[in-house]
Structure formats: C-alpha cells, structure tokens
Amino acid sequence: MTNRLDGRVAVITGGGNGIGRACALKFATEGAAVALGDIQADAAEAVAAEVEARGGRALGLRVEASTRADNDALVAAALDLGGGRIDALVTAAGISHANYWSGDVDADVKVLAGALDYLERPGWDFVDTDIDQVRRVIDVNLIGTMHAMQAVSPVMLDAGRGSIITIASVAAKHPDAGPLGYTLSKAAVWMLTKKAARMLGPAGVRVNAIGPGFIDTSMTKITELFPDEQRAQLMDSIPLRRKGEADEIADCAVFLAGDESSYFTGAILHPDGGFFTD
Ligand SMILES: NC(=O)c1ccc[n+]([C@@H]2O[C@H](COP(=O)([O-])OP(=O)(O)OC[C@H]3O[C@@H](n4cnc5c(N)ncnc54)[C@H](O)[C@@H]3O)[C@@H](O)[C@H]2O)c1
Known part of the structure; x- marks a missing residue:
C-alpha cells in the first residue's frame, strides 16, 4: 500500500537509527x-539523504531530545519543510541505560557484566542503582517525549487535527523487560500518552x-x-519465537498516523510477537 500519508508532514525524533529510521523511510x-x-x-x-534519494522530502537535524530548545528547532525546521503544517509526531529517541549510544555495543557490555555480578547477590542491584543514571534515562525517554509533544502541539491545536505517536515498550507494563530506569521511563511514557490523549482529544489531536x-x-x-x-x-517468552523487525513497528506507526486509525486515541499497540499473552 502507498500514499496513505500523501501530502502530510511528520516529525520523527530518534530518526537516525532503528525504529525511528524505519518510520522515516x-x-x-x-x-x-x-x-x-x-x-x-x-x-x-544520512536517513534524510536516503529518503531524498528515493524521491521523498526530508531533513535531518542534530537534536538532544532532553532539551526543549532542540525540539523547538526541529519543529521549526519541519514547518519550513512542510509549508506550515505538521500532521504527525513519532517520538522514537530513546536509551536503555544512561551510557547507551546507538551502535556502540561496548557500553552495553559493561552494563551486562555489571548485571551478571548481581546474580549471586540478589537485591543489591536495587540498592546500588545510581539515581543520576536513572535520571538521565528519564530525561531522554520521558522528558524528551514530553518536550517533543509540547513543541508540536500548538501547530496541531491550531489545525484542529494531528496524530502523536509515542514509542513506549512492553517495559511500560512488565518489570522484567529492561533495567530499572528504563521500565520507569516507559511506564511514565504510557501514562503521558493517556493523559495527553485526554487533554488534546477535545481539540482533535x-x-x-x-x-x-x-x-x-x-x-x-x-x-x-x-x-x-x-x-x-528470552526466546521462550515470545510465542512467535523471533525478534520483531523495525519495519513491523513502522507499519504500526503508519497506521496510527493515518486515517485508518481515526477513532484511536489513548491506546497502546503491542507488536510483541505475543509476549503479552499471560
Ligand atoms: N529495540 C527494541 O527492542 C525496543 C523495544 C521497545 C521499545 N523500544 C524503543 O524504541 C525506541 C527506538 O529504539 P531502537 O530500538 O530503534 O534503538 P536505536 O538505538 O536503533 O534508536 C534509538 C535512536 O535514538 C537516538 N537517541 C538516543 N539518545 C538520544 C537523545 N538524547 N536525543 C536524541 N536522540 C537520541 C539514537 O541516536 C538512535 O538513533 C526507543 O525509545 C526504545 O526504547 C525499542
């Protein structure tokens, strides 16, 4: 299927890699x-160039998700690109731990090694969790999501329409699906989504x-x-017995951005291979 978003303009945070990149394409x-x-x-x-090489229109900007000024700059650039309209926002910028850097597995290896140490000392990983590292994850995943939503909302409120799509996680509801700070941040993103749906819904967003x-x-x-x-x-917890593809998440985002989801708001879709079947 093509042209479901013809003439529309989307802002995508975390658009350089993974799920955000798949959404952009x-x-x-x-x-x-x-x-x-x-x-x-x-x-x-690079992703913007990839879109343009395929005949689309795109721009790519450096944005630190946890700052309002960067989100405002992204929205201003989107308005320029789109001739004053923005129809959709996808907030895909995210980190799994404070030192996460997409594409650099070494930082993750250190976190994994640290976690394995605690298998012999149950409970102490909770005591030793560094609150500043938790704060950084919340800053990017939750505050970053809210900054992007607040930056884009005035445009949508003026237009009386728009679709905001947050990227939460199964970790929003399941404590085993990520580190402590990550699960906290994603649970809060899910509540932010519901709260914003109630606040913005009467205005058509x-x-x-x-x-x-x-x-x-x-x-x-x-x-x-x-x-x-x-x-x-991990594999046994997924009835489909495989990882999902970023493209399969982008399919959900297209659905939520487009007219086929016109009566959906305040919902969470779980493309999770059946993880949530218990
Ligand atoms: N991969 C999964 O299994 C999975 C599952 C559930 C939810 N998610 C969520 O999906 C979103 C995208 O993650 P992904 O799996 O595509 O990983 P990814 O690393 O491929 O993409 C994350 C993107 O966010 C960017 N980013 C990180 N910190 C940023 C910051 N401070 N400001 C701006 N951009 C920043 C990264 O550079 C990267 O491009 C995240 O919110 C993640 O929590 C991922």
Missing part, C-alpha cells in the same frame, strides 16, 4: 515529508503509543551476548 514511502531529529546528526542526515516487544535494532544487540540459558528464556 516508511512514512516517506507513504507520501509524507519527514523532519528527523537525532543526537547522532550524521545518522539523521490523537495521541497513541506503540509498545514494542523485542525488536532487532542496536538496542537489543547485547542480547546476542547473553549466556545461553538467558537467551533461551
């Missing part, structure tokens, strides 16, 4: 112009979340280094 295929923000400016620019399961991106590369037993447990 799929939105463009469906006819939307896309403004991409990412802390990795080169990655955002829809707000929905996607809560992916285990998706094949840089964020999950570390699981390839899990001990065999843990990797088997």
